[in-house]
Amino acid sequence: MLANSPAASGAFAVQHLHVGIPGTPFLLDVGELIADGLLAVFFFTVAVELQYELTSGELGSARKAVLPAIAAAGGVVAPIAVYLAVAAPAGLAAGWPVPTATDIAFALGVLAVFGRGLPPTVRVFLLALAILDDIIGIVFIAVLFAHGVNLWLLVLSVVLVVVFGVLSRRLGGPGGRAIVAAMIVLAVAAWAAMLASGVHATIAGVLLGLAIAQRPGLRARYTLEPWVNGVILPLFALSAALVAIPAIGGDGLSPVFWGIVVALPVGKLVGITGAGWIAQRGLRVPRAARLPFGDLLAAGALGGIGFTVSLCWPISRSRGTRCATRPCSACCADRASRSCWR
Structure with missing residues (x-):
């Protein structure tokens, strides 16, 4: 609503305000700083939780861990197939990566607010598959x-x-504060190197969360979680949703738009639910340990949330190439050689 209100020009001016070092990859606008920087902190906390589940929690065995991996693969393949079926006949197949990633921030947020009746195993299942297909x-x-x-x-x-x-893994011994300070410097440096390399900088957050020792990782997650939930995710939601609705000409909406609109909810629902259901039977998961079909269906529906993932982010490290209004229906069609990313 803000992007389509009288305050839109001011909001876009703030979003595109540049911060950083001119002439380097570290000259980011505020929107990029939120998506590339602050969101890496969110991914760090999520990866810490995933590491715990893989080692000490619900995904502690190989059989349990492979199930969300198969579901994630299904949640990637099915949306691609749906998108290509809709957009490829119009010669707009290049945007097929857009509907592949689960919008993990909003999926887990919706699960936390409305999914209190669902068992914790569903949250862990969604957490694992969301991270995996985000990485894919x-x-x-x-x-x-x-x-x-x-x-x-x-x-x-x-x-x-x-x-x-x-x-x-050396925390708890002498020099604890110096080690913490060194770890913070290393984390920022790893993020900066990932950003400058041209690979999406949030990957650094995932790697750091998986690499940290479990006890200090859980402590860091406990400390950061209020900031993530109260500041980072709301800022990300505001920035990512700051999209001006363009006027639709006589030609109507692009097939890319319809491909994404259908592929995200339908492809994720069918892919995650179907692959998860088949995997549980193919892996011969004991009946008592299986996720009920209804819970798989809920995870598939949450995986199809496309609130921010389907907003356009052309992959180019040269700044200033992002579309001004960023609806993928316009951007991907005009920039067929690039993809769209959140």
Whole structure:
């Protein structure tokens, strides 16, 4: 609503206000700083929770862990198929990565508010598959659409993450405060190297959350969670939803628009539910340990939330190439060589 109100010009001016070091990859506008920077903190907290579930929680066995992985694969393949069926005949197949990623922030938010009657296993299942298919989507972008990825900076980021993880296992001994300070510096440096490499910077948050030792990781998550829920996610929602609704000409809406509108809810629902149901039987999961079909259906429906994922983010590290209004129906059609990302 804000983007289509009299206050829209002021809101867009704030969103596009540049912050950082001119002439470097670190010159970001406020919208990019929220999506590339603050959201990395959210992904860090989610990855810490996923690490706990994979080692000590509901996904502690290989059989339990592979189930959300298969569901995530189904939740990627089905939306691609639906999108291509709708948009490819019009020659607009290039936007197929758009509906691949689950909008994890809003899916978990909706689950927290409205899913109190669902068992905790559903939340863990959704958490795991959302992160996995987010990573799959980012890999699609990095491999297929991101040009000029700096492998040296990417390797540097990974090395810094490893050192961060090693230091986290020395906490509890002498020099604890100095180690914490060093870990914060390493985390920021790993994020910066990932951003400068041309790969989506939130991947650094995922890697850091998986690398940190479990006890300090859970402590960090407990400390950061109020800020994530109270500040970061609302800011991200406001920035990502700041999209002006364009006037529709005589030609109507692009097939890209319809491809995304159908592929996200329908593709995710069918893909996640179907793949999860088949996987449970193919893996011979004991009946008592299986997720009921209704719970799989709920996870599939939450996976199809496209509140922010389907907003346009052309993958190009050269700043200023993002569409002014950013509806994917217009952007992908005009920039067929690029993809769209949140």
